[in-house]
Amino acid sequence: MIAHVLLPIPIEHGFDFLVPPELEDEIEVGQRVRVRFTGTARTGVVVRLGPESDHPGPLEEVIAVLSPPAYSTRALAFVLETAQEYIAPPGIVVNRILPSRAAAATPTPRYSVDLAAAIAALDELEARAPRQAEVIRALLTAAGPVTKKELAARVGRGISRPLSRLLERGLVREFVPTDGPATPAPPPPDWASVVPESGSALLFGGLQAADYPGLIGKHETALLLAPEILAAKELHRLLLPHFPGAELYHSGLSEGDRGRIWEQVRAGTAKIVVGTRSAVFLPFPDLDLVLVDREEDRGYKQSDMLPYYHARALARRRGKTVLLASPAPAVETYHQAMAGEIALVRPPQPSREVERVCVDMRKESGVVTRPLAEGIAQVLDAGRKGIVVVPRRGYFQAVACKNCGEILRCPSCGTPLVYAARRAQLVCRVCGRAYPSFTCPSCGGRALRFLGTGLERVKAELHALFPSARVALIDAEAVRRRPGIDLTDVLSREAELVVGTPIIAKGTALPEIGIAAAVGIDAILAASDFRAGERTYQLLANLSTRLTAGRLIVQTRYPDHYAITAALAGDYVRFYSQELESRRAFSYPPFSHLARIILPPRQGAALESALREFPVEFLGPSSPPGRGGKELFLIKAPNPLSLQEACRAAKQAIPKAEIDIDPERI
Secondary structure, eight states, rough: OOOEEOOOOSSSSEEEEEOOGGGTTHHHHHHEEEEETTTEEEEEEEEEEEOOOOOOSOBBBEEOOHHHHHHHOOHHHHHHHHHTTTTHHHHHHHHSSSSSOOOOOOOOOOEEEOOOHHHHHHHHHHHHHOOOOHHHHHHSSSHHHHHHHHHHHHOOOOOOHHHHHHHHHHHHEEEESSSSSSSOOHHHHHHGGGSSEEEEEEETTTTOOTTHHHTTTTOSEEEEEEEHHHHHHHHHHHTTEEEEEEEEEEEESSSHHHHHHHHHHHHHHOOOEEEEGGGGGGGOSSSOEEEEEEETOOOGGGGGGSOOOOOOHTTTTSEEEEEEEEOOHHHHHHHHHHSSEEEEEEOOOOOOOOEEEEETTTTTTSOHHHHHHHHHHHHHHTTTTEEOOOOOOSSSEEETTTOOOOOBOOTTTOOEEEEETTTTEETTTOOOOEEEOOOOOTTTOOOEESSSOOOHHHHHHHHOOOOOOOOHHHHHEHHHHHHOOOOOOOOIIIOOEEEOGGGGSSSSOOOTEEEEESSSSSHHSSSSSSTTTHHHHHHHHHHHHHEEEEEEEESSOOOOOHHHHHHHHOOHHHHHHHHHHHHHHTTTTTTTTEEEEEOTTTTTHHHHTTTTSOOOEEEEEEOOOTTTTTTTEEESSHHHHHHHHHHHHHHOOTTTTTEEESSSSS
């Protein structure tokens, strides 16, 4: 027997290996195996088994068949199609997506609180056993039952002893999740009757918290995608009271936990999963529903490493029913709905008593302006909470040389450096490197200019203005550092004000929030990106959905920009109409299909020659920062097929070309 194995190397084909007799009953397509390749033991994935090989010489033997996780036949075919669609080496793709190992499939106990008894005992515990009281408060503010790990992340280390005492007293209950609901799922919302039983639909306006369990309860298997880990956790906890067996899958989990969930999905024992973009590859035997929440979010695009896939596009091929939900859909998605390519459903939206205020920064000064400070003071006096979104981390948004005007960038990845006040260093927020030397790499000048408003600066200003208020910070780094962090929990237990990157704008309405503000958003609007207006509108639209009643404040130097005026009016159709005309004038999506191609230096002529036969527009070159002199080109094509053919020709002519189809950043 011959096994055709894909190895994690950047070539387009696999290699044949001889299966020894003792492994013939054990080996299957989709499994990981150990083989010897060029004298080194390597791990690969079996994609085909057959009786003979085309290789003319002797074959190396398969050394071992590894334990699960493994691909199902259908999942493997889907991943290989993805590699082909996004022009990525199939060996790298199939090996990167499959978790390397699986933890034991023992159900993890969860903990909940006896509400009446816990509240009655809380005063006594505060005085006698404050650690137990902390555990009780954490469970009281949780959206549903939590694991010990999640509880520890909320309370801090060392919860074993207080948790044991609470279990002994019966104030806390432990149970092992099953597939059966703990609380019956509510019936589907009335409007769900117009959702098609198969195919794709845009839920324009987004979903309310009560809609999720009702929609999912209609289906035996469901995958709910969220754009960020924080948003996925929030939705997972929303579902847990109704579906205790629901799993949470994202890149922040250990490799073993990801492998365990993968295998449970493949076996059909995990039927409901909430996850980030990588969950789109989970090997469901049959998948009834895929719900892509906040479908417009750029977090669904894999931009960091191969394959550069878009989870929203892949989701359209996964479920029998695919629902794309958003209060501010991607222009391309809404255009498809208007053209009748996907169904358009408008769930009714609750009435919101939201006052929308635009602060003209041409007439105001300071980081936290007078209207924002007054609004926060009123909310705090009323005993409510506030959130402030700042697009950029660090103390300032960028650092420039006063001598030559150059923006200081990370030498490793090209990202603009920011000033971290707590560390008194310039740091890269992408690759994490710190640079203690405040010197311009272009001219050697040491006179630097700090530009814009960063997250830490806003937090410091709020501390100074409201010294008695607790101010918390939530960004991607905080999510990594505290895996159990949750906006609801932070507002309930830790802070009256939360400053965060746009990840805190994505989620369901929280009644305790009385004010939501956007500070420094001009950095998005002024970006060299044809989607800048769309990004701005979407951030403000998402932020407004966090409010049931209160005030939305936007600080900007562009108060008359159509993206901002339409967002403050809550008028997506007005924004869409103006944005569409701008896209049409320059032939940007949805009027074209794009690919970004990065080449080694001086390869532009070879690329132009390779694309001469195709009906594509060829833009460039530009110089992507931090890429060692490489050149960036943008390709526009009238349809996906022409784009695919042109990109394949480019890859064949220039094997070292980096190709990103349907890029979110150009």
